Amino acid sequence: MCDTCGCNITDGNRHLLRADGSHAKVTAVSVLNKLLRHNDAQAEANRALFDRHGVLVINLMSSPGSGKTSLLEATIKALNGGLRIAVIEGDLETENDAARIRALGVEAHQITTGTACHLDAHLVANVLPRLDLENIDVLFIENVGNLVCPASFDLGHHLNLTLLSVTEGDDKPAKYPVMFRAADAMVISKTDLLAALDEFSPDKAEACLRRLASNAPVLRVSSKTGEGMREWLDWLNQRLEHYRNLRRENRSLSPAVQSEGRRLHGLARPDVRFKPAPKPQTA
Amino acid sequence: MPMHELSACMELIDQVEAIARSHEAERVDTIVLRIGSLSGVEPGLLESAFEMARLGTVAEHARLRTERIEPRIRCRACGLEADAGPGDLRCPACFGTDTALIAGDEMILARIELLQTAD
Structure with a gap:
């Protein structure tokens, strides 16, 4: 079908032509915009802010009830002040999770999403002015418990941690x-x-992950008994060191999948790529 | 409506309205999306969200067409490019897990068709 002369007017859309006899013409515009480019632009702004302050940001995702808040509680206790932690909690309702974190003396901000099933970059941006980013080493964002929607929204974080409970x-x-x-x-x-x-x-859970061509480490952790906490904290410290080394070279870190997707699809910047049909110039 | 397809749809309408404005279009005839099966967006839910999101906009009478893109991988070990299932992204030849997804996670506004009054 031709993009310029209007021959793509079909029986299905002919009724949309003007009734007064003047012709409407159909112009096809090729765009290659990411659907979530507003979200992604805000996410990049969030990431730039985190990077200015050198804060490593980790997005926690899982089903509801998989132990995200318990892992954070156990982590805060095990670190015992060794790293400066802050937490953003996302839930549909209640301040319960933020209260659990605050009870351990750690700054926590609750985002209640109402009916929304995920956090997005704008919701996160709204709470950032309340955080003292200069005095935070690691910011955990506990996403809404949901294995579907949160994966589609970049928040400006550096790493994704996904929990699967036994x-x-x-x-x-x-x-x-x-x-x-x-x-x-x-x-x-x-x-x-x-x-x-x-x-x-x-082992089967890990095999399922490998089938997705993921080489991500699998950490087996009990927040209750402390089993596996050392390996988890080692991973956390090692990623923080890696992030700080990158920042010294003025580089940053994006979740592995997102940076790969951008590179491969050539959409590093969410800018408009028009190929507009020629249009007569009017004075 | 607690679904992220609605968020995606609101952004879609914003983008479509901006493009329609810049082309001085009267209305939008067709919107074409490319949705990968690993994008996390369900085309059916996107279409029902679109029914709501388009009301009162320049896209109120537009048709939404979704081109579904299936996963395709390139093996970094043996160089093979091949189609893959959403649940198995390993190389079908060497079963290596070091593969790059070269298609199948996109969520892209590919094309819109605008109706303009010709003078």
């Missing part, structure tokens, strides 16, 4: 490939319950 199916990475493919590390949580749940195989 009370869920070990084939979840196969069922929710978009979410698990985005993980920079996967935590298998509540491993203290494994003895009672012989149907969950951590």
